[in-house]
Amino acid sequence: MTRESILNAVILALLVLVPAWAVLADEPFTITLATRAVILALAAVGLNIALGLGGLVSLGHAVFFGLGGYAMGILAYHVQAYEPMFEWPFLFEGSKSMPAIWLTAILVSALAALVLGLLSLRTSGVYFIMITLAFGQMFYFFSISWSAYGGEDGLSIYVRNGFPGLNTLDPIQFYGLCLAILVIALVLASRLRLSRFGLALNAARQSPKRAEAVGLQPFRLRLTAFVLSGAITGLAGALFADLNRFVSPAMFSWQMSGEIMILVILGGVGRLYGPVAGAIVYVLLEHVLGGLSEFWHIYLGLLLLAVVLFVRGGIVGALSGRRAAHG
Amino acid sequence: MADPALETRDLCKSFGALEVSRGISISLLPGEIHAVIGPNGAGKSTLIQQICGVTAPDSGSVFLRGRDVTHLPVESRARAGLARTFQVSALALDDTVLENAVVGAIGSSGKAFRFFAPALGDRELRETAFSALERVGLAEKANMRASDLSHGERRQLEVAIALTLSPKAFVMDEPMAGLGAEGSRIMTGFLDGLRREAPILLVEHDMDAVFALADRISVLVYGSIIASGTVEEIRNDSTVREAYLGETA
Amino acid sequence: MSLVLIAEQVLNGLQFGIMLFLMAAGLTLIFGVMGLINLAHGSLYMVGAFCAAAVAGATGSFLLALVAALAGAALAGAIVEMVVIRRLYERDHLDQVLATFALILIFSEGTRWIFGSFPLYLDVPSYLSGPVTLPGGIAYPVYRLALIVAGLLVALGLYLLISRTRIGIQIRAGENDREMIAALGVDIGRLYTIVFALGAALAGLAGALVGAIQSVQVGMGEPVLILAFVVIVIGGIGSIRGALIGALLVGLTNTLGGIFLPELMKLFMEPSAATSIGASLASMAIYILMAAVLILRPTGLFGARA
Numbered sequence: 001m002t003r004e005s006i007l008n009a010v011i012l013a014l015l016v017l018v019p020a021w022a023v024l025a026d027e028p029f030t031i032t033l034a035t036r037a038v039i040l041a042l043a044a045v046g047l048n049i050a051l052g053l054g055g056l057v058s059l060g061h062a063v064f065f066g067l068g069g070y071a072m073g074i075l076a077y078h079v080q081a082y083e084p085m086f087e088w089p090f091l092f093e094g095s096k097s098m099p100a101i102w103l104t105a106i107l108v109s110a111l112a113a114l115v116l117g118l119l120s121l122r123t124s125g126v127y128f129i130m131i132t133l134a135f136g137q138m139f140y141f142f143s144i145s146w147s148a149y150g151g152e153d154g155l156s157i158y159v160r161n162g163f164p165g166l167n168t169l170d171p172i173q174f175y176g177l178c179l180a181i182l183v184i185a186l187v188l189a190s191r192l193r194l195s196r197f198g199l200a201l202n203a204a205r206q207s208p209k210r211a212e213a214v215g216l217q218p219f220r221l222r223l224t225a226f227v228l229s230g231a232i233t234g235l236a237g238a239l240f241a242d243l244n245r246f247v248s249p250a251m252f253s254w255q256m257s258g259e260i261m262i263l264v265i266l267g268g269v270g271r272l273y274g275p276v277a278g279a280i281v282y283v284l285l286e287h288v289l290g291g292l293s294e295f296w297h298i299y300l301g302l303l304l305l306a307v308v309l310f311v312r313g314g315i316v317g318a319l320s321g322r323r324a325a326h327g
Numbered sequence: 328m329a330d331p332a333l334e335t336r337d338l339c340k341s342f343g344a345l346e347v348s349r350g351i352s353i354s355l356l357p358g359e360i361h362a363v364i365g366p367n368g369a370g371k372s373t374l375i376q377q378i379c380g381v382t383a384p385d386s387g388s389v390f391l392r393g394r395d396v397t398h399l400p401v402e403s404r405a406r407a408g409l410a411r412t413f414q415v416s417a418l419a420l421d422d423t424v425l426e427n428a429v430v431g432a433i434g435s436s437g438k439a440f441r442f443f444a445p446a447l448g449d450r451e452l453r454e455t456a457f458s459a460l461e462r463v464g465l466a467e468k469a470n471m472r473a474s475d476l477s478h479g480e481r482r483q484l485e486v487a488i489a490l491t492l493s494p495k496a497f498v499m500d501e502p503m504a505g506l507g508a509e510g511s512r513i514m515t516g517f518l519d520g521l522r523r524e525a526p527i528l529l530v531e532h533d534m535d536a537v538f539a540l541a542d543r544i545s546v547l548v549y550g551s552i553i554a555s556g557t558v559e560e561i562r563n564d565s566t567v568r569e570a571y572l573g574e575t576a
Numbered sequence: 577m578s579l580v581l582i583a584e585q586v587l588n589g590l591q592f593g594i595m596l597f598l599m600a601a602g603l604t605l606i607f608g609v610m611g612l613i614n615l616a617h618g619s620l621y622m623v624g625a626f627c628a629a630a631v632a633g634a635t636g637s638f639l640l641a642l643v644a645a646l647a648g649a650a651l652a653g654a655i656v657e658m659v660v661i662r663r664l665y666e667r668d669h670l671d672q673v674l675a676t677f678a679l680i681l682i683f684s685e686g687t688r689w690i691f692g693s694f695p696l697y698l699d700v701p702s703y704l705s706g707p708v709t710l711p712g713g714i715a716y717p718v719y720r721l722a723l724i725v726a727g728l729l730v731a732l733g734l735y736l737l738i739s740r741t742r743i744g745i746q747i748r749a750g751e752n753d754r755e756m757i758a759a760l761g762v763d764i765g766r767l768y769t770i771v772f773a774l775g776a777a778l779a780g781l782a783g784a785l786v787g788a789i790q791s792v793q794v795g796m797g798e799p800v801l802i803l804a805f806v807v808i809v810i811g812g813i814g815s816i817r818g819a820l821i822g823a824l825l826v827g828l829t830n831t832l833g834g835i836f837l838p839e840l841m842k843l844f845m846e847p848s849a850a851t852s853i854g855a856s857l858a859s860m861a862i863y864i865l866m867a868a869v870l871i872l873r874p875t876g877l878f879g880a881r882a
Binding site: 188191192194195196197198199200202203206207209210211212213214215216217220221224228 | 379381400401402403405406410411413417418419420421422426427429430431433434435436437438439440441442443444445446447449452488491492
């Protein structure tokens with residue numbers, strides 16, 4: 001076993017043991033923190049597919065996170081307000097069922113990623129960064145101006161949505177559900193990177209002209225990666241909204257895009273568990289530093305600066321002492 | 328005479344006022360090595376780019392096994408069997424030698440959009456990749472990172488990746504570049520045998536290698552082919568000696 | 577809708593556009609010369625605004641406030657360049673994005689720490705307040721008109737600086753060939769610091785000028801930064817002329833879209849729905865403009881063709 005896989009096992013063990021301890025010690029707030037970390041990790045696992053594997057520096061992933069959030073908010077709002085979403089061609093009242101909400105979140109964010117990808121992947125480098133950031137802002141302002149769903153104030157959902165056979169109001173059950181999804185996403189991501197697609201995408205990142213010269217289509221590979229990436233981040237957005245029972249334009253903000261990217265970088269770009277490590281550390285910092293100082297973002301900024309300038313490879317990279325195994 | 332594996336007809340290309348290809352027609356026959364030589368700035372790179380589809384010609388056509396591929400993109404030409412190697416190695420340096428070769432096999436298979444099964448566990452891909460690596464003598468280094476290979480080995484890996492395409496024609500951009508005497512000798516011996524598999528359009532500065540390998544030589548100067556013929560004919564051609572060989576001698 | 581209203585909105589659009597130009601010009605210059613994407617440019621805008629508000633509060637002089645904005649932002653820019661930014665020139669864009677994102681966090685929270693969370697106000701000086709009557713009977717605020725004039729003067733100055741001066745020659749050389757300018761004996765480190773400080777000063781000036789119309793607060797820079805990115809994508813990266821045209825297009829689209837789209841919608845639907853849908857569309861108008869440019873010319877209107 002490499003040091004990286006030992007580290008991965010430790011991370012997973014923490015995600016099981018800490019909440020288990022919290023249940024025994026009756027520390028529901030710890031469970032909420034852990035849920036937050038797991039959901040943010042899922043969002044970052046999504047971004048890592050585009051960023052780590054595809055080399056696409058997207059500063060607009062809040063679009064998908066927000067769309068997932070609003071998919072939850074809108075579907076649940078209609079049930080809550082007893083206002084059908086539409087009555088034609090059939091009566092649809094919205095939904096309070098997590099599987100239906102998740103599916104919607106995935107489809108909507110995948111579709112958005114397809115359209116944004118078709119536009120922004122025509123460019124590369126700095127253009128791509130600026131364009132994804134700009135489209136993120138477009139969704140942000142759109143959500144503010146769209147008063148039917150709360151506008152600037154967002155939407156509150158009073159009761160957490162349901163999942164067949166579980167009591168999602170119980171923090172630990174909801175946590176378990178989120179963790180299960182994260183684990184599934186990690187398994188899929190690990191398979192993805194070793195699959196034909198993963199190898200081809202990886203080659204297109206490192207050397208696009210080589211990829212073309214062996215008959216691969218870098219544009220299509222990147223677009224597909226962007227869509228997969230957006231779909232996963234969208235699912236995370238739906239869960240995040242369900243955790244807070246609230247969605248607002250803040251989920252679309254550029255700060256959100258930046259935060260998701262920070263998670264990936266803190267953990268280590270292109271590392272399978274990098275986003276998970278990054279999310280855990282981020283939530284801990286937020287909690288610990290946020291408790292010490294109102295201005296904890298200064299420390300976060302200094303830490304991020306130090307990681308970028310001096311610690312290549314993030315936490316997983318520093319602790320496993322090995323270059324990123326992108327393949 | 329056999330039909331050419333690769334042929335250009337009257338390729339013309341200008342960048343602004345600069346004519347880089349002035350009606351270039353060359354052919355590559357099965358079993359041969361056809362060398363294109365010429366001074367720097369003669370338009371060799373642009374010629375390769377037009378043949379491979381990176382740059383579109385202003386006029387003229389490119390045929391691969393008799394099929395007009397002028398308007399096909401790079402990747403379609405590659406899947407049709409046009410294999411190129413790069414002057415500056417364009418390898419995925421973070422990846423292993425095997426992974427680099429497997430990517431070639433994935434590309435030529437036309438089935439890159441499979442998301443779940445591990446590519447390295449695919450018997451067909453592995454066989455294609457390994458047999459290409461064996462051909463160039465890199466099979467034992469299959470699990471090394473490409474970045475750990477020597478310069479000469481990287482050039483060999485370039486060729487191995489081209490081989491995974493089961494090529495109908497090779498286009499090689501200075502495969503001897505930076506190889507040193509011993510490396511050039513090995514590469515020359517290898518390319519010599521490779522021509523039986525698929526003909527090679529060889530753009531090369533190393534005249535010893537060109538004279539040792541080529542069946543035919545075309546001389547490109549300022550965007551035009553000024554002479555074309557066998558090694559002997561080119562050696563003795565007075566315009567060529569004047570325009571080109573004189574400079575290097 | 578009256579012609580006066582339209583003329584007024586066109587002027588507003590120009591004023592907004594010209595302020596965006598001050599931001600975009602610095603960004604595009606920094607990218608053109610140093611190849612750096614600087615997310616912290618919005619922070620320098622904010623620094624300028626806060627310097628101006630602080631000095632205006634202490635001295636009551638608007639002119640001194642503008643000088644303070646220019647000097648403060650340029651100084652902050654020079655320091656940031658020397659401490660952090662110069663380590664990023666050789667790094668990839670991802671590292672540049674992250675490090676400058678970190679700078680945003682530091683600047684924003686630092687400013688909040690010093691000045692608190694409440695917005696500051698920068699008053700328009702008495703000699704520039706009140707309306708002026710333009711030909712055609714349009715009453716328009718003097719201050720906004722002054723912004724347009726000031727912005728155009730800065731644009732002209734920038735043009736002269738780049739086309740006529742020694743430093744301008746070095747900047748243009750730096751955009752084309754970095755090695756050559758080192759070979760010419762130009763101290764490239766110093767040049768980079770100057771360019772960065774110049775860009776920062778432009779951003780700081782914009783922040784102070786706009787700060788007198790809006791409020792001066794933490795987080796004011798980033799929305800403007802993102803709009804400046806849209807400007808650059810539309811105009812083409814590295815092109816000052818593109819930045820000017822792009823900025824005016826974005827300014828006009830944004831302002832006029834907000835007026836006309838709801839009116840346009842009223843032709844198709846009932847007024848209340850039209851107002852809300854029109855407002856939503858207007859909020860997206862500049863991004864749709866950007867998307868259209870991307871489809872037609874992925875490298876921007878004045879960018880080098882790829």
